[in-house]
Amino acid sequence: MEYLIHLAILFVIYATLGVSLNLVVGYTGLLSVTHAAFYGIGAYTTAIFLTKSGVGFFSSLVSGIVIVVVISFLVGVVLSKFKGDYYALVTFGFNAIIFAVFLNWQNLTNGSLGVPGISRPELFGINFANNFNFLILALIFFVLVYFASRFIVNSSFGRVLKAIREDETAIAVFGYKTLSFKLVVFIISAAMAAVAGSLFASYITFIDPSSFQLTESMFILAIIILGGLGNLRGSILGALFLILLPEILRFVGFSSDIDAQMRQVVYGIILILLMLYRPQGLIGEYKL
Amino acid sequence: MKIIETKNLVKRFNGVYAIDRLSIGIEKGQITGIVGPNGSGKTTLINLLSGVLKIDSGEIVVDGTEKITRILPHQVFFYGITRTFQNVRLFEQMTVLDNILVVITERNIFSSLFEKHIEYHHKIAEEVLQKVGLWKKKNQLAANLSYGQRKLLEIARALAMKAEVYLFDEPFAGLFPEMRKIVSVIVQELKQKNKTVILIEHDIGLIRELCDYIFVMNEGRLLAEGKPESVLERKEIIEAYFGN
Numbered sequence: 001m002e003y004l005i006h007l008a009i010l011f012v013i014y015a016t017l018g019v020s021l022n023l024v025v026g027y028t029g030l031l032s033v034t035h036a037a038f039y040g041i042g043a044y045t046t047a048i049f050l051t052k053s054g055v056g057f058f059s060s061l062v063s064g065i066v067i068v069v070v071i072s073f074l075v076g077v078v079l080s081k082f083k084g085d086y087y088a089l090v091t092f093g094f095n096a097i098i099f100a101v102f103l104n105w106q107n108l109t110n111g112s113l114g115v116p117g118i119s120r121p122e123l124f125g126i127n128f129a130n131n132f133n134f135l136i137l138a139l140i141f142f143v144l145v146y147f148a149s150r151f152i153v154n155s156s157f158g159r160v161l162k163a164i165r166e167d168e169t170a171i172a173v174f175g176y177k178t179l180s181f182k183l184v185v186f187i188i189s190a191a192m193a194a195v196a197g198s199l200f201a202s203y204i205t206f207i208d209p210s211s212f213q214l215t216e217s218m219f220i221l222a223i224i225i226l227g228g229l230g231n232l233r234g235s236i237l238g239a240l241f242l243i244l245l246p247e248i249l250r251f252v253g254f255s256s257d258i259d260a261q262m263r264q265v266v267y268g269i270i271l272i273l274l275m276l277y278r279p280q281g282l283i284g285e286y287k288l
Numbered sequence: 289m290k291i292i293e294t295k296n297l298v299k300r301f302n303g304v305y306a307i308d309r310l311s312i313g314i315e316k317g318q319i320t321g322i323v324g325p326n327g328s329g330k331t332t333l334i335n336l337l338s339g340v341l342k343i344d345s346g347e348i349v350v351d352g353t354e355k356i357t358r359i360l361p362h363q364v365f366f367y368g369i370t371r372t373f374q375n376v377r378l379f380e381q382m383t384v385l386d387n388i389l390v391v392i393t394e395r396n397i398f399s400s401l402f403e404k405h406i407e408y409h410h411k412i413a414e415e416v417l418q419k420v421g422l423w424k425k426k427n428q429l430a431a432n433l434s435y436g437q438r439k440l441l442e443i444a445r446a447l448a449m450k451a452e453v454y455l456f457d458e459p460f461a462g463l464f465p466e467m468r469k470i471v472s473v474i475v476q477e478l479k480q481k482n483k484t485v486i487l488i489e490h491d492i493g494l495i496r497e498l499c500d501y502i503f504v505m506n507e508g509r510l511l512a513e514g515k516p517e518s519v520l521e522r523k524e525i526i527e528a529y530f531g532n
Contacts, residue, residue: 167377285381
């Protein structure tokens, strides 16, 4: 049971990351490969505040959001100068920079040794050290992120985002400052990733830079491409699929000396096949 | 009264003049034709007027007062200008209805999140889609429309803006006769409402029928201007257009 709750918590955290990234990639058409950076900043802020300053989880979570909002604003301003493949490359570079900061700012992040001893939240006498309670907490945050995202994509603002995805010049001619729309959705998405980061740090109780590498951004991107771009429920489905798939493959019965590698191979093949035969993802509405 | 003027407007691509010191004035409330052979700079002119391309030198004067040497695409709306594109540019993976609604909703980010005039915007969308005969297809994706329907949707999108100046870049090209009639009626109705239409068109018959005034361009320069019935009779115009 504990194992299932563990998987459920991971699923909820990655679904939060997927839903938030879908706002930028699926709805606005901006291929961002930097979500793990904001996820990491949220996680490190929570970890550092909880272990070094003694403030509570919720204050550290809010601090993480504020820091991510400021950083994503600056990054977003730089990104506004780029489009298409160049945009993706710049986000790639930003993720690399943030990873380097996590790894090398020893005094703050403890470098590759990571930050241990991160406490679990406690609120109104409820101790979230219990994994089931933590799952409920993670679900509450996920529901908030999901409904906020749904509100955004169903609003006129969301319609403009989709138009930017389809033809940015055309929608600009009709009087929309597309740079502002792109910047705002980028910041909102990053702030949501910070929430997921805070939850992750507090849940795992130890973080190090390896959790926030470029590969993590690629993994979150794979979740939304697989589940479906431009469809919030697709992000949930993608997270469910990618979190559960390695676990299911444990039971396939590869010999013990190669099972870990074989799981990766099968996992890769399934992704390739899905992209070959269903490029819009499982329930997606938009193809990259 | 001139609603738009260009003064010594210049646009070069890799050193080649697409628009070469062009000075023209567009009268308010008229249908003005821009004609000329392919590559004469007609679409480049529309792209400059709508901010899609940057002006190299010269200026655009709007309403006789606003002098513009640099115009960004999103500012065009605030000058009361809207347009269609030579190669149809719709929001392909959005519905027909959303293609209209998206251009008439709030420009301000906060207001667009908390839209207040949804019913009014739907009414405008219905009105323009009925006009071009696409209301019944409102829930279809734009990508699934036929070429002619796509052209009509683009025109409906421009109409929904309720602008003062309409830049129509070859709106009749590739349309069936009944669709051409719809567009022709729309253009004439705009004139009746004292709106200004700038029409790029190759069909000389339509130019004669619809336009009050025309500018003939060749190699980025103004070759002639005047009433269509007089300009289109001139020998040098016929030669520029049809060759010897």
